Amino acid sequence: MKLSLFGVGNAGTRLVDQLLQAEAETGRNFTDGNVLAFNTAAEAFGETEALPEERQILIGDTHSAVNQYVEPSQDGPDTDAASATQRDSAGVDGDPELGATVADDELPEIRRALDLVDDTEVDAAMVVAGFGGGTGCGVSSVLLEELKSVYEIPVYVLGALPSTRESDERALTAARAVRTFVPLADAVLPVDNDTWARSTTPLDEQYEEINEAIATRVLSVFAAGESDPGVVSEMRIDPADVMRTLDVGGLASIGYSTIEVDNSDEGLVARLMQLLGLADETPDNQTDAATVKRLVRSALESKLTIPCDIESTDRVLLILSGPPKDISRKGFETGRYLLEEKTGTVEVLAGDEPMPNASEITATVLFSNVTDVPRIDELQERAVTYKQEQDAETEAIDTTTAVEGATALDSDTSESEADDDDEEQPFEFHGDGDERSENGDASGGDTGTETEATEDESESVDPDSAEDEADTTAADTDSDDDTTTADDDTTTADDDETEKEAAATPDERE
Amino acid sequence: MKLATIGVGNAGSKVIDRMVEFEQATGRDLCRHTLVINTARTDLAKPEHVPEDRRLLIGETHKKAKGHGVGGDAAIGAEVAQTEIDDIRRIFDDVEIHEVDAILVSAGLGGGTGSGAAPVVIEELQKMYDEPVYGLGLLPGKYEGGRPALNAARSLQSFVNKVDNFVAFDNDAWRSRGQTIEEGYEDMNRELATRIVTLLAAGEVDDSEIGENAMDSSDIMRTLEVGGVSSIGYASTGVNTPDDGLLSRFSDEEVSELESTDAAKIKGLVRRAVNSRLTVPCDVSSAERALIVFAGPPSEISRKGVESARDWLEQETETVDVLAGDDPRPNSDTLAAVVLLSNVTDTPRIKEIQDQAVDAQNTIQQQEAVREEEIESLITDDDNDLDPIV
Numbered sequence: 057m058k059l060s061l062f063g064v065g066n067a068g069t070r071l072v073d074q075l076l077q078a079e080a081e082t083g084r085n086f087t088d089g090n091v092l093a094f095n096t097a098a099e100a101f102g103e104t105e106a107l108p109e110e111r112q113i114l115i116g117d118t119h120s121a122v123n124q125y126v127e128p129s130q131d132g133p134d135t136d137a138a139s140a141t142q143r144d145s146a147g148v149d150g151d152p153e154l155g156a157t158v159a160d161d162e163l164p165e166i167r168r169a170l171d172l173v174d175d176t177e178v179d180a181a182m183v184v185a186g187f188g189g190g191t192g193c194g195v196s197s198v199l200l201e202e203l204k205s206v207y208e209i210p211v212y213v214l215g216a217l218p219s220t221r222e223s224d225e226r227a228l229t230a231a232r233a234v235r236t237f238v239p240l241a242d243a244v245l246p247v248d249n250d251t252w253a254r255s256t257t258p259l260d261e262q263y264e265e266i267n268e269a270i271a272t273r274v275l276s277v278f279a280a281g282e283s284d285p286g287v288v289s290e291m292r293i294d295p296a297d298v299m300r301t302l303d304v305g306g307l308a309s310i311g312y313s314t315i316e317v318d319n320s321d322e323g324l325v326a327r328l329m330q331l332l333g334l335a336d337e338t339p340d341n342q343t344d345a346a347t348v349k350r351l352v353r354s355a356l357e358s359k360l361t362i363p364c365d366i367e368s369t370d371r372v373l374l375i376l377s378g379p380p381k382d383i384s385r386k387g388f389e390t391g392r393y394l395l396e397e398k399t400g401t402v403e404v405l406a407g408d409e410p411m412p413n414a415s416e417i418t419a420t421v422l423f424s425n426v427t428d429v430p431r432i433d434e435l436q437e438r439a440v441t442y443k444q445e446q447d448a449e450t451e452a453i454d455t456t457t458a459v460e461g462a463t464a465l466d467s468d469t470s471e472s473e474a475d476d477d478d479e480e481q482p483f484e485f486h487g488d489g490d491e492r493s494e495n496g497d498a499s500g501g502d503t504g505t506e507t508e509a510t511e512d513e514s515e516s517v518d519p520d521s522a523e524d525e526a527d528t529t530a531a532d533t534d535s536d537d538d539t540t541t542a543d544d545d546t547t548t549a550d551d552d553e554t555e556k557e558a559a560a561t562p563d564e565r566e
Numbered sequence: 567m568k569l570a571t572i573g574v575g576n577a578g579s580k581v582i583d584r585m586v587e588f589e590q591a592t593g594r595d596l597c598r599h600t601l602v603i604n605t606a607r608t609d610l611a612k613p614e615h616v617p618e619d620r621r622l623l624i625g626e627t628h629k630k631a632k633g634h635g636v637g638g639d640a641a642i643g644a645e646v647a648q649t650e651i652d653d654i655r656r657i658f659d660d661v662e663i664h665e666v667d668a669i670l671v672s673a674g675l676g677g678g679t680g681s682g683a684a685p686v687v688i689e690e691l692q693k694m695y696d697e698p699v700y701g702l703g704l705l706p707g708k709y710e711g712g713r714p715a716l717n718a719a720r721s722l723q724s725f726v727n728k729v730d731n732f733v734a735f736d737n738d739a740w741r742s743r744g745q746t747i748e749e750g751y752e753d754m755n756r757e758l759a760t761r762i763v764t765l766l767a768a769g770e771v772d773d774s775e776i777g778e779n780a781m782d783s784s785d786i787m788r789t790l791e792v793g794g795v796s797s798i799g800y801a802s803t804g805v806n807t808p809d810d811g812l813l814s815r816f817s818d819e820e821v822s823e824l825e826s827t828d829a830a831k832i833k834g835l836v837r838r839a840v841n842s843r844l845t846v847p848c849d850v851s852s853a854e855r856a857l858i859v860f861a862g863p864p865s866e867i868s869r870k871g872v873e874s875a876r877d878w879l880e881q882e883t884e885t886v887d888v889l890a891g892d893d894p895r896p897n898s899d900t901l902a903a904v905v906l907l908s909n910v911t912d913t914p915r916i917k918e919i920q921d922q923a924v925d926a927q928n929t930i931q932q933q934e935a936v937r938e939e940e941i942e943s944l945i946t947d948d949d950n951d952l953d954p955i956v
């Protein structure tokens with residue numbers, strides 16, 4: 057599908073730049089140049105490779121509360137300590153309220169910039185930001201409101217969640233960003249920096265690597281089919297498929313897996329034999345079906361953009377990308393069915409992205425509206441604790457009555473809870489593969505019920521535990537069991553629908 | 567007979583395209599008008615035998631379709647067809663309806679466009695014309711999952727209520743292992759096209775010199791007029807190019823012996839047609855009416871064979887309403903028997919799809935019921951301490 061991209065803040069700018077690089081590398085023209093980046097400090101603007109300068113909009117530089125921004129030096133990068141410090145605190149300095157105020161004040165400028173992007177040429181828009189940033193959260197909130205009020209197309213949000221190693225303030229900002237974006241946006245795709253970072257190196261040194269992985273996944277979903285829209289395929293993925301999958305709102309997560317295809321002579325000979333009618337059914341094809349199914353399985357068990365319990369998903373989209381001649385249709389169907397079994401939802405759309413010359417097959421799975429996302433709960437807990445601390449501090453300065461003392465005590469308790477949480481982080485080792493345990497880790501990181509949750513999860517990896525899964529699903533939704541029993545006749549409902557149609561225009565035949 | 571054919575959605579259009587391909591390859595002239603309707607621009611480009619000006623894109627201005635399909639959402643499929651019903655009507659302006667005997671609308675019932683838009687189109691056609699409107703529907707396979715099953719179960723109801731007869735094709739029954747995505751449904755579409763065209767093209771030259779044994783369009787329509795769901799069986803055999811001088815060289819005894827083998831061959835062919843894969847598997851005895859078309863060189867069609875085949879089918883279907891007739895194709899190198907089983911009421915696949923649909927609908931309703939609440943609870947903390955920015 058065609059997508060316009062709006063990067064906000066440093067993270068947003070870098071991610072959009074990375075998406076554009078991936079666009080150029082893969083030849084999947086999905087933005088057609090409909091891109092913009094907004095920032096309150098010029099930091100990330102100096103780093104871009106693919107994002108044109110005239111599409112980088114600096115806002116708030118004249119705003120009194122915004123730190124004087126440092127003009128990126130024309131004669132070389134700043135290296136002296138003084139300007140580095142200044143640059144660290146440039147922009148709105150992590151304050152989302154200030155970010156929002158600045159964006160509000162500069163709406164005319166923002167609107168002027170939006171004119172550079174043609175919303176009638178694209179199927180959807182995407183705001184990209186670091187959720188924990190003052191700019192990423194604050195400016196994006198205002199931008200999102202603006203886009204939603206002027207655009208008819210869906211507006212999605214893609215963004216990084218702060219690492220547990222980052223400040224509490226970032227956690228609070230990000231938790232509020234989630235609270236703000238989800239009701240406004242048509243769907244939100246958070247990226248968990250912790251999941252994607254290797255624990256040893258400093259986070260900011262890993263941004264590029266993380267951003268690359270994210271860009272690959274985002275393009276696999278949103279740019280599918282844009283490299284060669286002319287190639288005919290039987291089950292080609294349509295933009296409508298992506299949009300319908302995301303239509304339910306909430307948070308979405310992406311899984312991804314790739315395999316090389318057998319372009320060896322042997323494969324070719326087998327195919328030739330089949331073409332010539334010398335072998336009516338190559339045993340190869342059966343293997344192919346199993347391979348495709350395995351590929352889909354590994355995508356759904358892969359490291360997701362945000363770890364979640366996939367059984368909590370509402371709708372699913374499967375995209376198989378690769379040479380159509382190598383993808384077994386049976387494999388395609390069983391792969392899709394596997395997703396239905398594993399997630400317990402019946403809304404599983406699937407299609408292919410024909411890439412006749414590709415040397416690999418990729419399975420990308422989009423889980424839409426996942427509601428069991430432990431990382432979000434953790435973020436909220438940390439945010440609440442921090443907020444209570446902040447509130448307590450402010451009040452402690454204002455007054456010193458006994459009542460306020462109690463609040464301070466409260467926040468002390470929460471703080472120790474938060475500590476517990478942190479200790480709980482390394483909790484893992486229950487999956488069977490590397491990537492699997494990374495997922496399990498994150499979803500098991502919650503307090504209280506994590507042991508159970510983890511067990512369920514590792515069971516769901518077992519292909520033969522369909523019943524267990526069904527139980528879990530039923531348990532998740534048992535509150536509605538009785539609302540559904542009345543319905544033993546699907547077709548009646550439809551009859552009504554069509555009857556209505558018929559009623560609107562009298563039917564001569566009856 | 568002579569048909570106006572309309573493909574709705576991706577699958578429906580592909581099948582129409584294959585029908586035209588088959589009739590051209592075999593010198594038939596069944597599809598006098600072809601038209602394809604779709605919500606997806608890319609799919610409209612696929613047919614090879616449908617003229618450009620006979621392809622209608624609908625829903626281009628619909629917020630969610632925009633020329634990209636409806637993503638399996640049958641409600642949107644129906645909505646855009648309803649909204650653009652005038653455009654749909656208009657494209658029939660140059661259809662000379664008196665030149666055709668009936669209209670055939672084909673669609674994949676698992677997709678959103680086929681299942682949603684086709685019934686709307688059919689309803690309109692029924693209002694516009696007195697000619698019968700038949701449906702040709704592709705039933706989704708089990709492994710396509712709950713949503714296609716739900717679309718199909720609902721759409722099937724609308725189809726059967728609105729059409730004069732519904733010919734079903736079960737993708738599961740025709741599923742085969744060795745196909746890649748590239749080949750896609752090609753094989754099964756060709757099989758289906760062969761069956762439907764061989765059946766309906768019988769009697770396309772109504773008033774001609776051909777003999778009393780020839781099948782007439784009105785016979786086919788009579789068999790179909792009972793409504794309901796129908797299934798088609800097919801079998802064919804190669805024939806040698808006719809050599810009239812040959813028979814005369816045999817004695818009378820020898821000739822009658824040859825005739826009886828010919829008769830056995832005909833009966834065997836019909837048996838094979840009924841016992842091999844039907845377009846939709848069904849209990850043959852549940853058919854209300856049946857019809858056999860023999861398409862091939864007239865010299866190959868033994869009268870005795872036709873009679874005994876008809877008797878046999880009467881027993882199988884437990885009905886006396888069995889018609890049999892020829893579709894003489896003097897130059898054909900095959901002899902084919904097509905069996906139409908009209909209004910079969912015992913079709914296990916349809917029952918399965920309905921069951922799968924009921925489950926799917928329950929799951930969907932459960933999800934809908936908790937959706938807002940679950941999102942809300944995910945994005946808010948327990949005490950709702952965290953406030954949104956804007």
Ligand SMILES: Nc1nc2c(ncn2[C@@H]2O[C@H](COP(=O)(O)OP(=O)(O)OP(=O)(O)O)[C@@H](O)[C@H]2O)c(=O)[nH]1
Binds near residue numbers: 070147247266
């Ligand atoms: N994945 C990823 N995350 C990033 C990147 N840059 C920053 N982040 C994260 O995004 C969050 C916000 O950081 P910034 O984007 O620098 O902040 P900002 O939105 O510019 O706003 P300020 O806080 O005012 O500077 C932090 O949690 C960072 O860890 C990036 O390139 N990739």
Ligand SMILES: Nc1nc2c(ncn2[C@@H]2O[C@H](COP(=O)(O)OP(=O)(O)OP(=O)(O)O)[C@@H](O)[C@H]2O)c(=O)[nH]1
Binds near residue numbers: 678679681704707
């Ligand atoms: N027999 C057969 N079935 C097909 C073919 N293509 C798709 N199908 C079936 O048709 C259904 C999908 O319908 P499509 O026609 O692709 O979809 P559509 O009606 O265009 O609707 P949307 O894609 O939702 O806009 C699935 O159940 C498939 O099994 C085909 O070429 N032959």
Ligand SMILES: [Mg+2]
Binds near residue numbers: 294576606635677
């Ligand atoms: Mg489609």
Ligand SMILES: [Mg+2]
Binds near residue numbers: 433436944948
């Ligand atoms: Mg919560």
